[in-house]
Amino acid sequence: MNFAQRAFLYVTRKRGKALGLFLLNFTVAVFLVSSFGVLNASEMLSGDIRSSLGAAFYIRAKTEISANDFGGIEVRESGANITQNAVDEIMKIGGIARFNPINYGFAKSDEIRFIPGDRHTAESDMGAVTALGFSALAPDFADKTAVLISGEHIIESDRGKILISERLADYNHLSVGDFVTLTHAKLGEIDGEYVDEIAVKTAFYRVEVAGIYRLKTDDAAPKPTAGLSENGIYASLDVLNELNESEAGVYTGEVGFFVADPSELGGVIRRVRAIRSIDWSTHFIRTNDFRYSEISDGMKTLGGLTKTLLVLVPIVGAAVLVLMLTLCIRGRLREAGITLAAGISKSEILAQFLLEVLSVTALALIFSHAASLCVSGTLERALFGSLPGILSEKALTAGVNNSGYMTLGGAKIALIYLCQISAVTASTLLSSAAIMRLSPKEILSKMI
Amino acid sequence: MSILEARNAAYSYDGKKAVLKNVTVGFESGKIYAILGPSGCGKTTLLSLLGGLDSPTGGQIIFDGEDISKRGLAFHRKNNVAFIFQNYNLIDYMTPAENVALTSKKPPLPILERLGLTREEAKRNVLRLSGGQQQRVAIARALASSARVILADEPTGNLDEDTAEEIADVLRDCARKLNKCVVIVTHSDKVAKRADETVRLKRGEIYRG
Numbered sequence: 289m290n291f292a293q294r295a296f297l298y299v300t301r302k303r304g305k306a307l308g309l310f311l312l313n314f315t316v317a318v319f320l321v322s323s324f325g326v327l328n329a330s331e332m333l334s335g336d337i338r339s340s341l342g343a344a345f346y347i348r349a350k351t352e353i354s355a356n357d358f359g360g361i362e363v364r365e366s367g368a369n370i371t372q373n374a375v376d377e378i379m380k381i382g383g384i385a386r387f388n389p390i391n392y393g394f395a396k397s398d399e400i401r402f403i404p405g406d407r408h409t410a411e412s413d414m415g416a417v418t419a420l421g422f423s424a425l426a427p428d429f430a431d432k433t434a435v436l437i438s439g440e441h442i443i444e445s446d447r448g449k450i451l452i453s454e455r456l457a458d459y460n461h462l463s464v465g466d467f468v469t470l471t472h473a474k475l476g477e478i479d480g481e482y483v484d485e486i487a488v489k490t491a492f493y494r495v496e497v498a499g500i501y502r503l504k505t506d507d508a509a510p511k512p513t514a515g516l517s518e519n520g521i522y523a524s525l526d527v528l529n530e531l532n533e534s535e536a537g538v539y540t541g542e543v544g545f546f547v548a549d550p551s552e553l554g555g556v557i558r559r560v561r562a563i564r565s566i567d568w569s570t571h572f573i574r575t576n577d578f579r580y581s582e583i584s585d586g587m588k589t590l591g592g593l594t595k596t597l598l599v600l601v602p603i604v605g606a607a608v609l610v611l612m613l614t615l616c617i618r619g620r621l622r623e624a625g626i627t628l629a630a631g632i633s634k635s636e637i638l639a640q641f642l643l644e645v646l647s648v649t650a651l652a653l654i655f656s657h658a659a660s661l662c663v664s665g666t667l668e669r670a671l672f673g674s675l676p677g678i679l680s681e682k683a684l685t686a687g688v689n690n691s692g693y694m695t696l697g698g699a700k701i702a703l704i705y706l707c708q709i710s711a712v713t714a715s716t717l718l719s720s721a722a723i724m725r726l727s728p729k730e731i732l733s734k735m736i
Numbered sequence: 737m738s739i740l741e742a743r744n745a746a747y748s749y750d751g752k753k754a755v756l757k758n759v760t761v762g763f764e765s766g767k768i769y770a771i772l773g774p775s776g777c778g779k780t781t782l783l784s785l786l787g788g789l790d791s792p793t794g795g796q797i798i799f800d801g802e803d804i805s806k807r808g809l810a811f812h813r814k815n816n817v818a819f820i821f822q823n824y825n826l827i828d829y830m831t832p833a834e835n836v837a838l839t840s841k842k843p844p845l846p847i848l849e850r851l852g853l854t855r856e857e858a859k860r861n862v863l864r865l866s867g868g869q870q871q872r873v874a875i876a877r878a879l880a881s882s883a884r885v886i887l888a889d890e891p892t893g894n895l896d897e898d899t900a901e902e903i904a905d906v907l908r909d910c911a912r913k914l915n916k917c918v919v920i921v922t923h924s925d926k927v928a929k930r931a932d933e934t935v936r937l938k939r940g941e942i943y944r945g
Contacts, residue, residue, distance in 0.1 A: 289837050301829035301861075626825045629789065630839040630881075631814025728789040728813070 291640040294627075298644050305616060306648050312612060313652035313712065314659070316605035320704050321660035323597045325696055326667060343550035344430075345557055345575045347378075347566075348542030368570035372537035377566075378545060381559045385548040388425040390541035393417045393533035394473040394514055395521060396484070400460050405513035412482035412512055414473040415456075415519035418541075419528040423451055423499075425544055426522060430576070432504065439464035439499030442524050449498035451522040457500045466497045470521075472531040475514045482512045493530040495523065602707075610715040617641060617719040624723050625731035634724050638717070645716045646709065653705050738762030739800055739917050740786055740817075740885050746794030747781050755781045757940045758795065765884060768911040768918040770931035777937040779921040780889055786919065787819055787887045788812035799885075814839070818878035820907075822890035824870040826862040832873040833858045840880035847876045851906060868899035875906055879914065886910065888920040892927055904930045 299306045349368040375387055396414045405412075420426055423442040428434040434453075442449050450470075457463060471492050476485040507517050528534040545560075547553050557573060624637055696704075723731065740763045747756040756778045763769050763786075771779045784790045785797055788809035797804045804812040818839075819825075826835045832853060836844035848858045851872040853865075862870060871891060878886045888907065892900030904920075904927045911918040911932075920927060928934055936943040 289834070289839075294838075297834060298829055622825070623827055626827055627838070629787070629813060629819045629821075629825070630877075631810060632839070633810050633814075728809075 291632075291636045292643060295640045295643040295647065298640070299648060306644075309612065309616070309645065309648045310652045312605075312609060313649045313708070314656045316601070316609065317653050317656035317705065317708055318659050318663060319597075319601045319605065320708065321656065321696065321701060322663045322667060323601050324700065324704060325660070325664045327595070327598060328696055328700070343547045343553040343576065344425075344544050345547070345553065345560070345573050346542045346544045347560075347571055347573055349540070350570055350572050368567065370539045370543050370566075370571070372539075374563075374566055375539075375543055377563055378560055381556065381563075383547055383549065383552050383556045383559075384545050386422065386425065386546045388421045388544040388546065389525065389539040390418060390420045390426070390543065391525065391528050391534040391539055392541045393419065393528045393531065394475055395470040395523075395527075395531060396473040396489075397468050397470050399468040400456070400462075402513050402519045403456060403459055403516055405516045405519070406510035407480075407482055408513050409482065411484045412475065412514065414475065414484065414514045415521050416514050417470075417521045417523050417528060417531075417533075419523045419525050419534065421525060423522045425546060427544075427576075429501075434501045434503050436499050437502045439497070442498060442522060444525075446498065446524040447526050448493065448495045448530075449524045450495045450527065451499040451501055452497060453518045453520065454500050454502045455518045457497070462497055464497055464500060467494055468497070469494045470527065470531060472533055473514075474533075475512065482514075491530065491532045493527060495527060602711075606711050606715070609712060610718065613645065613712075613715045614719040614722075617716065618722060621723055621731060625728065628728040628731060638720050638724065641720055642713065642716055645712055649709060649712045653708070657701070737764065738798075739765050740919075741798040742782065742786060742792075742795065743798060744795035745782070745785055745792045745797060747778070747785060747790070748793050755940055756785070756792070759937075759940070759942055760795075761935055761942060763885070763917050763919055765917045766911055766915045767932040768908050768930065769920065770928040770934045771919065771921045771937060772923070772928055772934055773937035773943070778940040779937055782937065783887050783889050783919065783921050786885075787817045816883055817885045817887055818881045818883035820871070820874045820878050820886060820888035820891045822893040824862075824867070824874045824894075826870055826873055826877075828861070828863055830862065831859050832862055832865065832869075832876070835862060835873055836877045836880045838877060840877075840882070842880050844876065844880060847880050848873065851876050851879075867894055868896075868903065871895060871899075871903055872906070875903070875910070879910060879916075883916075885917045885919065888918065890921055890923070892922065892924055897926070900924060901926055 347370060349370075370389070375389065378384070379387060393416075394414045395417045400415070402413050402415050418426065420442065421444040423429060424436075426434075429436070429441075436451070437454060439451070442451060450468075452462065462468070469492050471489045472486050474485040476483045501522075503517055505517070507515075513519060525534075525536075529536050534540060545556075547556050553575060557575065560573070561568065620641075627637055628634070742759050742761050744758045744760055745756055746754065746758055748754040759778075759782060761782075771782060773779050781790075785792050788797070788804050791805060791809065799812060799816050804816070826832075827838065830838070832848055833844040836847060845855060845858055849855070853869060853872060853876075857865060857869065862873060865873065871894075874891075878888075886907070891907070892903050895903060904924075907918050907920065908930050910916050920931065922928060
């Protein structure tokens, strides 16, 4: 009987001990891979927070709010707008990754019936249009009030593309890739009735449904049809231009500027305010760091915890492993004596012990790999699922999807497993050394 | 002619306490020998030296005319001798058949059956056998090997009288029918009576009185 046959018999017959060794190796491997996964994620995130999460400031014209003759509130734009020249000047100061101009307007279509709102009429059957460069950077998508569920986001180079809500799509049996013709509209109110102030339609534009989004909140108060969030249309910038509701290179809504490094936001805004060609008496700036300050504190804590964990897990794991293997192998003194007396060499006995331990370890590592994927996935969702990584190239078209942070590369996993196998081999050799140093007679005398 | 021989064999722990003093004794094939003597007289030490479990601190152990240290003790243990111990020393996670196959390529079942174990018993875990059955398995393991010398250290020490006599008979048959040299260390007079020759040790020396 050779050492491999003896090892097979031991592993299959001493199931309790083999299972103990399996579970120990399994647990240590899962902990190691998960801990390295968290470390990997925290490293990636610290980079992504600066390059992908970003921060933003928005410039828009000031509005005047006053009470109207009917006792309501009237909001008046200052008439100011932001031109492409101003945008170009702002972009020159550096530190800004992207800008996202936004224009607002309304649109109707013979092929779309909008979801009826308050005091709905055929004339008020319209939706609000938000025309922009990057729909993924729109505040609703950035704060995840809206999530793209199919298709792709609108990007700067798109022409004639729109995003519509899931409910509006269902209501009109529309899906991604469908085309509809839009026409211009303007919501007004006469004698308490909502009307379309553009009676004669002269501008039409055929657009493609590029994506469908889902809203996470419902409109609370009664609103006109065009005011319902579900009737909102995100469109490429050219759509409102083609409908004669905006002018190319002139932005009447707001323009968002996205800073690659959130920690630089304050400095960038100071430099922007110093630009004299913009009339700051008619414009104002609001900022959004996308919870960078909260996240950065959390990341520091997470990084510290992970490093502690990474030091503790291998030490505790190796200590338990050595202890268990020592106990296990010293308990086999009798067997070593019997096999030595039978003329089996010490090297063959050592080979048997190693083969037993390594075969169980290999099996544990295979199973631990599957378990690590589950653990990493769960931790990833729990730790990083809600972070808005909005500036990555992928997020600009496919929306935010914080996955893969904890996924370790094959080389890293192989290195972890190799280290564990080395530790197991070294532990077995060290534990066996106590037996191997003894002469057969000494072993046999200890057996009695 | 002796197949196994101790020539002026001496053994001491740390070079101080002499356990064996210039012991010269030879053992022939086809015979059963009993080594007798009071506790601590060096019986087991002599058996260990004969079996290559340890090296003598003086003198030589000769097998078939050659000093066993020339080819190494492991070679001697593997090829020339087989051990039977008082506490059977079977590997507890193996069946009797697997224990017998530990050092032999011969089919184990015929040997076990010849020693009185059924096929069903040969496939049980060894710990589920009686003491006598376990000792039979240990003997079967020794017989299955190609060793020409069987060294037994108190092989009946843990057995009742009837079983002890049965085991002694089995060992005597091995010597006679298989032309093996069987050397038994024992305290039992009944076992000693079945031996062809007895060797008495007293304070580490052969006692001729």
